[in-house]
Amino acid sequence: MADGLVISVDGMGGDHAPESVLDGIEIAARKAPGARFLIHGPAARLTQMLEQRPAAKAASTVRDAEKFVAMDVKPSQALRQGKGTSMWNALVSVETGEAQACVSAGNTGALMAMAMMRLRKMEGVHRPALVATWPTAQGFAAVLDVGANVEADGSQLVEFAIMGEAFHRAVRGSSRPKVGLLNVGSEDQKGHEEIRSAARLIREAGVDLDFYGFVEGDDISKGTVDVVVTDGFTGNIAMKTAEGTARLVAGFLRE
Incomplete structure (x- = not known):
């Protein structure tokens, strides 16, 4: 990935994913041409869909993740079974320093629980907030x-x-x-x-x-x-x- 802002994206997060997610990346790529995007999800499907979104395609790298977190999964279940999902991998990219931020429109409780596990809390913060x-x-x-x-x-x-x-x-x-x-x-x-x-x-x-x-x-x-x-x-x-x-x-x- 190029130097500068790198955003890790859960490509399968949300009720209308991945279409709405890729549409959002297309808009963001046009508004912030210096940003790069790591998109986590089924690689073959995402790569094909990026062909209709030229700005997103040029600014993105796709990371394969065949599993995703369903919107109705409980946070505890997501923690037990979420490893390797698009949401989990998107957070890990921030944890390892490959990206500076993670974006997901998926299951809020699962995202909060996974973020607490993978990214921890900043010093002085006892509870996260939405x-x-x-x-x-x-x-x-x-x-x-x-x-x-x-x-x-x-x-x-x-x-x-x-x-x-x-x-x-x-x-x-x-x-x-x-x-x-x-x-x-x-x-x-x-x-x-x-x-x-x-x-x-x-x-x-x-x-x-x-x-x-x-x-x-x-x-x-x-x-x-x-x-x-x-x-x-x-x-x-x-x-x-x-x-x-x-x-x-x-x-x-x-x-």
Whole structure:
């Protein structure tokens, strides 16, 4: 592979793989001509399909993996039986330093479990989080956690805040993203102990964040802050509610 950014891709991850995966690589290859892609999956099939995607073909190397992780497999089963699958091999490419990032649209629980095993966690991070990029009136907000952890204590929410702030700076190029904790009100006394504890820790521990304080659900789409922090249970419900509302409005507009 050429020098520069190398992205390892699970070619069989997702409900519409591999077609949608290769379509995504075609778009990415055109937008980022310096990037290279390692695509893991059935080599003969992927190679044939790349013939209709010239930019992806020129920027990619295919690594054969005949097995893949099904969308309905439990994480524990994926760990036991996942070795040699397209998802597993995509992660191993990052572990060995051959690629700098791994992309998969496959089974989220399996991906999280495999990543924890193969890549481990960064120092200071006790739990990973899922982040969603949420369209707002100001551009987009990074919302996390949206499903990895149904519960999170105050210290874990602080970790999510730090990771979310770093994510927003890296993706959006923001110099100082504004961070808020999702709550049922903006007053200091509102919310459960975990969310109030997180606010105290951020304010009193000298965490280097532009901390806005508490935000409410409608603040997400307003773009009141750049990073919205919550537990995975609340975040997932908020995200799915927004998705359903968007589909409902789109349906009304088509009628």
